[in-house]
Amino acid sequence: xxxxxxxxxxxxxxxxxxxxxxxxxxxxxxxxxxxxxxxxxxxxxxxxxxxxxxxxxxxxxxxxxxxxxxxxxxxxxxxxxxxxxxxxxxxxxxxxxxxxxxxxxxxxxxxxxxxxxxxxxxxxxxxxxxxxxxxxxxxxxxxxxxxxxxxxxxxxxxxxxxxxxxxxxxxxxxxxxxxxxxxxxxxxxxxxxxxxxxxxxxxxxxxxxxxxxxxxxxxxxxxxxxxxxxxxxxxxxxxxxxxxxxxxxxxxxxxxxxxxxxxxxxxxxxxxxxxxxxxxxxxxxxxxxxxxxxxxxxxxxxxx
Amino acid sequence: xxxxxxxxxxxxxxxxxxxxxxxxxxxxxxxxxxxxxxxxxxxxxxxxxxxxxxxxxxxxxxxxxxxxxxxxxxxxxxxxxxxxxxxxxxxxxxxxxxxxxxxxxxxxxxxxxxxxxxxxxxxxxxxxxxxxxxxxxxxxxxxxxxxxxxxxxxxxxxxxxxxxxxxxxxxxxxxxxxxxxxxxxxxxxxxxxxxxxxxxxxxxxxxxxxxxxxxxxxxxxxxxxxxxxxxxxxxxxxxxxxxxxxxxxxxxxxxxxxxxxxxxxxxxxxxxxxxxxxxxxxxxxxxxxxxxxxxxxxxxxxxxxxxxxxxxxxxxxxxxxxxxxxxxxxxxxxxxxxxxxxxxxxxxxxxxxxxxxxxxxxxxxxxxxxxxxxxxxxxxxxxxxxxxxxxxxxxxxxxxxxxxxxxxxxxxxxxxxxxxxxxxxxxxxxxxxxxxxxxxxxxxxxxxxxxxxxxxxxxxxxxxxxxxxxxxxxxxxxxxxxxxxxxxxxxxxxxxxxxxxxxxxxxxxxxxxxxxxxxxxxxxxxxxxxxx
Numbered sequence: 001x002x003x004x005x006x007x008x009x010x011x012x013x014x015x016x017x018x019x020x021x022x023x024x025x026x027x028x029x030x031x032x033x034x035x036x037x038x039x040x041x042x043x044x045x046x047x048x049x050x051x052x053x054x055x056x057x058x059x060x061x062x063x064x065x066x067x068x069x070x071x072x073x074x075x076x077x078x079x080x081x082x083x084x085x086x087x088x089x090x091x092x093x094x095x096x097x098x099x100x101x102x103x104x105x106x107x108x109x110x111x112x113x114x115x116x117x118x119x120x121x122x123x124x125x126x127x128x129x130x131x132x133x134x135x136x137x138x139x140x141x142x143x144x145x146x147x148x149x150x151x152x153x154x155x156x157x158x159x160x161x162x163x164x165x166x167x168x169x170x171x172x173x174x175x176x177x178x179x180x181x182x183x184x185x186x187x188x189x190x191x192x193x194x195x196x197x198x199x200x201x202x203x204x205x206x207x208x209x210x211x212x213x214x215x216x217x218x219x220x221x222x223x224x225x226x227x228x229x230x231x232x233x234x235x236x237x238x239x240x241x242x243x244x245x246x247x248x249x250x251x252x253x254x255x256x257x258x259x260x261x262x263x264x265x266x267x268x269x270x271x272x273x274x275x276x277x278x279x280x281x282x283x284x285x286x287x288x289x290x291x292x293x294x295x296x297x298x299x300x301x302x303x304x
Numbered sequence: 305x306x307x308x309x310x311x312x313x314x315x316x317x318x319x320x321x322x323x324x325x326x327x328x329x330x331x332x333x334x335x336x337x338x339x340x341x342x343x344x345x346x347x348x349x350x351x352x353x354x355x356x357x358x359x360x361x362x363x364x365x366x367x368x369x370x371x372x373x374x375x376x377x378x379x380x381x382x383x384x385x386x387x388x389x390x391x392x393x394x395x396x397x398x399x400x401x402x403x404x405x406x407x408x409x410x411x412x413x414x415x416x417x418x419x420x421x422x423x424x425x426x427x428x429x430x431x432x433x434x435x436x437x438x439x440x441x442x443x444x445x446x447x448x449x450x451x452x453x454x455x456x457x458x459x460x461x462x463x464x465x466x467x468x469x470x471x472x473x474x475x476x477x478x479x480x481x482x483x484x485x486x487x488x489x490x491x492x493x494x495x496x497x498x499x500x501x502x503x504x505x506x507x508x509x510x511x512x513x514x515x516x517x518x519x520x521x522x523x524x525x526x527x528x529x530x531x532x533x534x535x536x537x538x539x540x541x542x543x544x545x546x547x548x549x550x551x552x553x554x555x556x557x558x559x560x561x562x563x564x565x566x567x568x569x570x571x572x573x574x575x576x577x578x579x580x581x582x583x584x585x586x587x588x589x590x591x592x593x594x595x596x597x598x599x600x601x602x603x604x605x606x607x608x609x610x611x612x613x614x615x616x617x618x619x620x621x622x623x624x625x626x627x628x629x630x631x632x633x634x635x636x637x638x639x640x641x642x643x644x645x646x647x648x649x650x651x652x653x654x655x656x657x658x659x660x661x662x663x664x665x666x667x668x669x670x671x672x673x674x675x676x677x678x679x680x681x682x683x684x685x686x687x688x689x690x691x692x693x694x695x696x697x698x699x700x701x702x703x704x705x706x707x708x709x710x711x712x713x714x715x716x717x718x719x720x721x722x723x724x725x726x727x728x729x730x731x732x733x734x735x736x737x738x739x740x741x742x743x744x745x746x747x748x749x750x751x752x753x754x755x756x757x758x759x760x761x762x763x764x765x766x767x768x769x770x771x772x773x774x775x776x777x778x779x780x781x782x783x784x785x786x787x788x789x790x791x792x793x794x795x796x797x798x799x800x801x802x803x804x805x806x807x808x809x810x811x812x813x814x815x816x817x818x819x820x821x822x823x824x825x826x827x828x829x830x831x832x833x834x835x836x
Contacts, residue, residue, distance in 0.1 A: 019677065023668070049643060053584070080674075133450040134449070146679075172683055176368050178753060
């Protein structure tokens with residue numbers, strides 16, 4: 001059950017309640033008056049209408065009062081927004097990289113993760129970049145969102161004030177894997193966070209040998225299956241040693257899928273695109289170490 | 305049908321050619337209505353399929369690739385082929401010259417050419433679905449860089465939209481000129497029906513905003529075909545520039561969609577309340593104010609885009625300013641019922657529903673307009689709910705109201721009132737069951753354009769899908785009633801509702817050149833119960 005529905009981030013929610021309150025009042029007023037007039041001035045009861053051309057005083061009233069109300073809404077919306085745009089100086093910086101279709105988070109000490117881990121009550125500043133198309137980082141529980149735009153840096157901040165796990169979504173349509181570009185925010189106690197933060201080498205090592213874990217982390221499996229079904233990209237099953245028709249610089253040619261081809265496909269995915277598929281895979285250059293690449297290739301070799 | 309009806313006056317051609325080569329504004333209006341409702345029907349089916357896919361998490365009936373193409377094509381058809389041409393090109397073409405006492409529009413051949421651009425654009429879009437890389441999967445907004453990278457047939461689809469833009473611009477020029485030059489003797493500006501005022505304001509938006517879309521789409525095509533780099537940061541371009549250019553048109557475009565709808569309901573209320581409209585000038589000026597201020601608020605689609613905080617603040621402010629004239633209209637409509645002598649029949653019922661649903665759409669727009677709350681709801685189902693309340697609950701319900709209202713004038717027949725009421729009940733229930741849960745989904749944090757979702761969103765998604773079936777049933781009943789009544793309905797008199805504007809002074813359906821003798825206007829448009 002999602003317990004944070006409208007009970008957190010008081011600042012945004014107060015603006016919300018203010019606007020919703022006025023809106024509900026207006027809606028009820030308009031609806032009530034319409035129904036009341038429809039009943040009261042029904043042709044059976046009121047066979048002759050009165051032609052009222054207008055009333056300047058009323059026009060002024062229902063121009064001025066809504067103007068004041070909407071300006072108040074603008075003002076509160078802006079004040080709430082200003083808070084969102086001014087991160088505290090001591091906020092913990094986390095660099096967020098968005099790409100089709102995964103998130104990665106890099107911390108000050110070099111620690112990396114695919115879920116956002118933060119300590120309780122320490123403001124976090126997210127510095128957001130995109131490697132390919134426009135994405136949007138959205139954490140509903142903290143009421144924050146900002147686009148990840150290629151070629152520029154954007155930012156967000158929030159104060160993780162309650163221990164727990166919260167959803168993190170991509171909310172700008174970014175292609176076929178958009179719906180799977182989901183991660184988590186883990187708000188941990190100071191102690192838990194410090195233990196996780198410090199243990200980066202050990203954590204990285206065993207992961208390095210587990211091909212499936214690496215592929216999951218890099219969102220390979222959103223498009224490529226391991227059971228032979230074809231989704232967005234070719235399946236890994238049985239692909240090693242297979243002859244494939246590929247498009248190289250707009251020309252069709254045939255290649256044998258070998259170690260060299262697999263490696264090139266990871267680093268320069270647009271170089272030789274298997275016929276029938278779109279050139280939409282992001283390059284894994286920098287995302288995978290040489291060791292990880294060879295682990296993946298070994299795994300694919302064995303997947304008959 | 306009277307002997308001299310325009311149906312019996314085909315002109316130089318016969319058969320289908322007497323329609324697709326006709327320069328009679330009434331025949332062109334009917335061409336638009338039939339073609340756009342055919343496309344509407346296709347997009348409704350796509351919408352129902354989309355909802356069916358979302359009835360449960362995981363794959364239900366289609367793959368992610370198909371789903372993305374389906375929501376894109378649903379949006380492109382509904383926006384560019386149905387709701388933008390919608391009321392102006394369809395009903396506006398038929399009714400506006402009648403309302404100002406003219407024999408046709410100012411440029412009848414350009415009017416026909418507009419329809420040809422429209423249908424060519426539609427065919428190009430249709431072809432784009434089945435050729436090249438297949439149906440576009442970018443969403444109707446075509447945001448770069450994704451729309452440049454995707455292998456689907458974006459280029460051709462965008463070219464189709466470009467052609468539709470030409471159609472829309474030409475219609476705008478035609479209508480503005482017609483309203484300036486062809487009003488009947490004695491019809492001063494403040495004696496024009498308010499539907500004409502709304503088309504006038506819309507015409508200016510079409511003329512001034514659509515070229516920006518045309519330019520943007522050509523830049524996008526150049527980027528895709530030749531790699532110009534207008535929007536590519538690695539080549540000195542900027543993806544945000546595309547968003548700006550796109551919304552400079554596409555925000556005013558929502559006023560192209562809603563203003564004529566507001567105009568149509570403003571015609572309906574006085575007729576069934578048997579009294580003059582309350583605040584004629586306030587309504588006329590608010591149309592112009594909406595059209596004018598509507599140009600300056602495009603940035604509110606970009607509050608989380610990375611645009612500067614200063615720009616976000618200014619655009620938020622302007623957005624609230626544009627809310628005021630819409631509010632004024634609502635208050636004037638309600639006040640126009642006061643001390644009337646009201647007959648609650650289907651056109652008025654649809655109109656009241658329009659006011660209710662549009663108010664929900666408009667008021668939730670305030671939540672989108674305020675910066676702090678926008679950041680939260682932007683890109684979620686809340687937005688989907690908001691614009692379906694304004695565009696479907698607003699524009700489309702007003703369109704339905706107007707279709708029933710002018711049906712006797714257009715076809716010369718009456719539809720079945722009892723069936724119209726039944727269709728209305730089902731539509732009203734279906735609409736709210738379909739779209740209201742989306743407000744809640746949005747506030748719970750569900751992003752839009754998701755093929756799959758977390759299990760906790762399922763209850764609302766399920767209810768919404770059930771709503772789509774109810775809504776589709778309501779549409780089927782309504783169109784069955786209207787279409788079957790074209791052939792079997794009772795004959796309609798010239799003025800079945802007791803309306804006071806000029807279109808009701810001629811026969812139903814009107815003769816070839818609208819009036820036997822051109823009318824002379826001596827007073828305002830809404831005069832009831834007064835001795836002439």
